[in-house]
Each structure stands twice: as structure tokens, then as C-alpha cells.
Amino acid sequence: MALIEVRNLTKRWRADRLALDDVSFDLRQGEILGLLGHNGAGKSTILGITLGMVRPDGGQVVIGGHSVQDDRARALGQIGAIYEAAHFYDYLTGWQNLRVLCSLSGWWDEAEAKRVLKLVNLEQRAGHKTKTYSHGMRQRLALAQALLPRPKCLLLDEPTDGLDPEGIREFRELVLKLRAEFGMTILLNSHLLAEVEQMCDRCVILKQGKKMYEGIVPSQQKKQTVFQLQTRDATKAREVIRTAGATQDPTTNLIELPSHIVGHELLQQLVQAGVRVDAWQPHKPTLEEFYLGLTGA
């Protein structure tokens, strides 16, 4: 079931160029979805529209059945977000910051604040001023703030930007824990392909405001559909591959199987046709290969 429905979004910042061109996708309950694209592809514009901060020229975003554009308060009541750089009052402690920022929206629950600070591993430092916090700790405090109203869903805009490898790993484990233990649904905007590969179930790839792909992160696909063949009988092999309904990329020689056939069946057909098979192995494209192939970067 879709928790967030992005429907036919169109946005034109400048007269001569569409920043978003009829973009639709779903964020399904309990999944981590990566939003990928080069600089200027439109990722932040989508998040801005989803958070009701940017008005689309066409389309809408529906969260839990409520349109952000028509019923903003109900729609946004279901999500928490880390959007752009987190701002804290540096002369206040982490705890005081949470209290002040929550009071602005007229809501404060001390027990819940303790719970989320523990969850993000900040309970020991909650009494320290945020000016003493590392960048990673500030991001975790921002996450605590986003989690306080107990949202069903989190929107994370480049959350590990500027973190060191240890901070990235810590943040990644935290996000995976939120999904595993609390069933949180998460939309992750990132340009870090490795991060999306390690965290996300599915991804949406944008290019110049258009959706190029929505589906399973390619390296996580369970069914193996691409194989690599090494043979001295390339011509004979091509004929068997074609007859079986598979396709072979002329540049990489990678063989893509149609849905009705599995790898060992095609291998058997090759051997039966007298093709000398020197090597036959599954090929899992990395997200980087897939992304670069799709965006032509």
C-alpha cells in the first residue's frame, strides 16, 4: 500500500525549462525508497513539494490519503523530515533545543523525548550544548527532532552529507533500525549510490526532471536475469541465444534472459547445440553501472 503518492508533478521555475516533468511514483508502507539523480535533476524540488514548501504547477502529493496541496496539516502530520541543514541554538543543550523546537509547534512529551534521544544514541550528550556536537551528532539530533511527533514516515534529504565514514555508517545503521524495529517508511534523497545500494529496497532515478526508472535497486534483484558467457564459438552461441528469446549486448556481451527461461536452461541449450562454454556466470549490475547506463552520465 502506498503511504505517499507522488502524482504527475510538474514544476517550472524558469519559463524555458521544466524542473519536473510529469513525475509520479509511490512510497510504499515499510520500504526505504532512494531518490537519485544528478545535480539539478529535481530531487529537492520533489521533497519541497512533498513538505508543502514549494507549490507545484501541476499534480499533487498525497500522504496517507490527504493531499499536501489541499489539506496540508493532515498530510504533513504523518511525516517527519530532515530537510536541508539542521539549525540549532548552539548556546542551548540538545535537550533544550528539542524542547524549544517542539514547543514552537505546541507539542512536548518528556518521556517521548527521552526515548528518541536514546534511540539516536544521544542520551549521554543530551545535557551538553550543541556547539560541542560533531556534525554526526547534529544530524542525529535532527533525526530525534523529526521522530518526536511519532511520524509514520521520514523524509531524509542528503542526511549523510559531510559526515565522515564512521558517521555515515552510524547514521545508516540507525535508519535501518528504524525500519526493522518500528516499521518506519523512509524516503531518502541522496546522490551517494553506495548509500542507496546499502539502504534502499527500491529507487527512483530522475534525469532533467523526468523519471527514468522506478523499481527494485538492481543489485538487490532476487531473480538472476543477466549472465556472462565466455566461448570460442561466439557465432553459434549468438544463434542459440537469439532462438531462446534472450538478448546479448553487443558491447558488453552480457546476456539478458526473458522471463520464461532461467540461466541453467539457456546454458543447457548452448551445450546441447555444441557451443564450447569456457565460462558462464551470473552478472549483477551495480547500482552505479545501472545508473550511469540510464542517465548517460
Ligand SMILES: Nc1ncnc2c1ncn2[C@@H]1O[C@H](COP(=O)(O)OP(=O)(O)OP(=O)(O)O)[C@@H](O)[C@H]1O
Ligand atoms: N528556488 C528555485 N528557484 C529557481 N530555480 C530553482 C529553484 N530550486 C530549484 N531550481 C532549479 O530547478 C532544477 C531542479 O533543482 P533541484 O534542486 O530540485 O535539483 P536536485 O536534484 O535536488 O539537485 P542537487 O542534487 O544539486 O540538490 C534546477 O535546474 C534548479 O536550478
